Amino acid sequence: MMQMPLKVNAMAFPVLFLIATLSPHQNKQAQTQSHLTHQAVTCAVENQAFKDGETITYKLYYNWNFVWLSAGEVQFKVKELDDQFHFSAMGTTYKSYEWFFKVRDYYESYVDKKTLLPEVSVRDVEEGKYRLYDRVTFDQDKGKAFSLRGKSKETAEMAKYDIDPCMHDVLSMVYFLRNVDITNYKKGDALPLKVFMDKESWPLKMTYAGKEGDVKVKGLGRFNTIRVSPEVIAGDIFDDDTEMNIWVTDDQNRLPLLIESPLSVGSVKAVLKDYKNLRHDLRAEVK
Template identity: 35%
Template sequence: MKHVFPFKYSIFSKRTILVLLLLLLMGTFAVKAQCLENNFAFQSGEKLVFRGYYNWGFIWVAAGEVSLSVRTTKFQNKKTFKIEGEGKNTKAFDWFFKLRDTLTCYADTKTLAPLYFDRRTHEAKYDAHHEYWFDYEKNQIRSKIQKRDKAVKFDTLKNKPCTFDILSVAYYVRNLDFAKYKKGDKIPLSMLVDNEIHSLYIRFRGLETIKTKSGESFECLKFSPLLVEGTMFKGGEDMTVWLSNDDNRIPIMVEAKVLVGSVKGLLESYEGLRNTKNSLFKNEKGNLEIAE
């Protein structure tokens, strides 16, 4: 059965599948970024779980899991969304490359403007702790970065309008009004990654249907984020993201070419969805088996 609904990433840092799935919803532009006017896509209590796969040759291997969750709380006496992301590889790969990453963001419930962002990275022998405080009165971002066996670094960046971190930006993109754009359009965005503010973009590529193993079809919004060249990517638009074409805008699948092979993330389970009417998802909780 095909579901059709009306319209309403990314920068990648280091090596982690967690960052891949979080950053799949971001991009950079030379155009002025737009701020959120209305959150219609998610609510407190939502939790999404993704399964990560790595391809080398003709074989797709389950490599890790990423979970994203949201709840309301207070931060600096303000009502905020606490957005948390956790990524880890499968235990079978621990002997080869142990990965445990956690991301935490406190963002304004109305605008999704980030107030604080924390990233703790544990990848094999690499450890790092990044913290960022957003001061909108002074138009600054203060940072504190600690890496293994290195001195703590403090810095102050000049903030830009509507700048998001790699967690809040993913939820911001879910609220974009894609009805304003036609196939091929670039949608601008400003994002903070590794103590730098980047101006990127996502290119809207229209609609495409994703099928489950049971044969069900889901119409999705398809786009490609502009990637920054680094240890995993050559740069360019070698990543594709599919969002459910309904009011939930759930990331259903992401694929990207890396320097060696390619990676894929598939939605595995969901709960606490905000929208159940006029939705691809008939219940607020469930599991999916996306056809690979």
């Protein structure tokens, strides 16, 4: 009997897009160098895309041996605080998928309202037998990150790391990108980003791939979209030539609708299932 490719675990739930660019099981030595871009590094953006109470849910699928399996769901929430936004993401596998692999991942991030840069980031991960608790406190002004990390909160140990300016975590990156002004972007232009994760800083880029109309999302309708392609890290999960694609609404919400990516084994996609409390009317929908 063919062995199941269980190493595809971490791709799916931590923000795919996130989620999606990084995995706790990947080898940084396999990282490709980020290309030069035409866009300057952006350290702060004003939020115009989301509001308090926004909740978006995605259904996740994994394709193995030409069969699409309904793997689970991930739900993102926004809560507005006095001078911060609190972002959270909870990813869980369906019971019907857990014979293959079980995931219970929780991510949260407290970000500065004025910059959308993270101040505190928490990952509480359960993926098969893998466990991780990691609470990172960012001092953006002094270029430091303090990571309380271990297999559990009770056994976690503190370590200090140097970080570059404008450093993101996975969740802050998602909401930050929704607010980047791409008015003057041309196809192929890229935005450089830096993400701190797993005790290291990762230089990445998000490439603008242009506008695409009439993209269908099952159960929700058809939409005018903008397609972007985030850089991924080659390793256990992604091959060297992997291209991930994300379609977001071509309106002020910049709502991610669909994420697709091949993996080293199989492929994965996340499809928007439900949304509520958007900041703007969903004008990208094709009537």
